[in-house]
Amino acid sequence: MYEKLVQSYETGEVIDCVDIFKQPAFDHPLLKNHTAQYAQVSMIGGNYRGANAKINVWNPTVMYPEVSFSQIWLMSGPKENLNTVEAGWMVTTVPSTGNQPELFIYWTSDGYQQTGCYNLECPGFVQTSSKIALGSRILPVSTYGGKQYDITIGITKNDVLGRWWLRVADVEVGYWPGEIFTTLGGSADVISWGGEIVNSEPNGRHTSTEMGSGHFPSEGFGKAAFFRNLKFVDDGSIERDAENLKTYVTRPECYDLLLKVDPPNPFGVHFFFGGSGFSAQCAN
Template identity: 25%
Template sequence: MASRAVLLVVLASSLLLCHERIKGERTLSTNEDIELMRQLKLMNKPAVQTIRTRYGDIYDCVDFYKQSAFDNILLKNHSYHFQMRPSSIPKKMIIEESSIKSVKIGLKRGCPIGTVPVKRTTKEDLLRVKLYRDSHGSKFSRFTREQPGLYHAIVRTNKPNQKYNGALSGINVYNPAVNRQQYSSGQMKVQNGHDQIQIGWTVNPAIYGDNRTRLFTFWQAGQTSCFDTRCPGFIITNRKIPLGSVISPISKPGEEVYLIFVRILRDRLSGNWWCFFGRDNIPIGYWPKSLFSGLAGPASYIDWGGEAFSPPGTRGPEMGSRLYPNHPMAQYHAFSCDIIITNEHYEDIDVVGIEEFTDLRERYGIKDVGFMNRKVRHVAFWGGTG
């Protein structure tokens, strides 16, 4: 697994410095500035249309074939089309509780047919990456669960010989308090060896520059790892739902409960890993099989729950609703529901035989409730004060 912890410390702690450098551009040599401009040109493809959201994000509607994914040399000899879809669309998620509401995210009208929305890269974004690389080299190092500052409150599979072709979950959406050097997420992960794919919501000012709750993905293939589409690999097919989108509204303890529904599925025919969003399983895009070694086949591990990070020696951030999962009322907790796996035969089944795991039980809790009913199915509560 890539050292997201180290990466985020450097990015976040350098954020203020980045602002100063951008304002004055006093620390960049001429050659460095030329190189940054070259990178900006490569990453910001010509736009057919530009969309600015009410949150200030700018998305360029880029010709499907010109998106940065195709800059990856591993994808050069493959055939693609902007109307590509998975070989089959999974059935609609079945949660219908009146007290549980799903959010709607994305661009209202979306990009024109044949184009996809790509978040515009700024010079500040590139400076963050440059500062990281200057300090730690161009490759990401790996970390373990013993890495200080990284905390989990999850339920996870514990049968390494099992094969999984995907997973799905509803995830209760919150906006935990974090500072510039921290992040806090509700997510789901599939993994095989060092290859992994994560999807869910996160509050991550080091990556997104604000404290809003956003839809995110994180993926690692060998020595390559990144969020969303910040490096070539993930192929966008959806015209309306960009990765990194702000999620609204969000849950508040004891009030309305809002969820996102996410699924990761290995396509039966191509072996590509598709990303779906919403109750209706709307395809967003996919990670081609050719990117991976471990995930070139089925996954061997899946987990669901919360993840939080803070620099070593500092107090961890809030996770989920901030409440430890021991309150008697479910609407006060962050939770993952509809915890389901897609097995090696492509059957969606309620997961059994999973285990609870938390790095810091006195601060972050996990409570596996198990199968509750046919509407919310398998549920796990998680969260904590940090």
């Protein structure tokens, strides 16, 4: 049912996109007035040492100057001092890259105010592998009603050295040192998996930027985007199926999510998500 993901990593690309979160740190004038919208599931309140999933890869339409993400977040701390490590794929138009999904990471240790960046744009993440280039395109992508491709993303804490390690497929790409964090110097207390888009409200209406495949989760496999085999690493460093998941959808008439908890299934704990943005139901 699944094809093995084939990735094309083009070296030399520099991702010069901006901070899309609604914090005072972003620096592109076209993104001054926008909102972020989400369709995600979360585990909350534990002492988490890692998370992973297989993320379906698509090529959603993204309006300028916006971004569409499918990613994993590990978080800790209050909003004003939020620590995160993040990884997944994104399609960005700032700068324009031809609307192609790209591997990305992000981190912050102060709620996106002064610290953190995408990929290797600032000191922080230490890359140890020469096989995978952060910010490069992912190929091939899934097609509507056709072959489906996914990419395995995992983030795991090494408690001996205090590092958060990033794994893509079977490659250890590198790590975030514990020293760059405050609360994430220990464990994460929230894990989230899901989609996010930027809505700059062009012409005073909701954006047409797509999340996931651009289709709603009710359409199911082969049409809607998915995350499958959601796992977390507990405080004993044991990997387990995700559990007690909380669903958070900002505007279900624009982007929605359908959670399935079937660990014996090859999909494991999984969900379908996404949407088309602007429509008769999602107008403003």
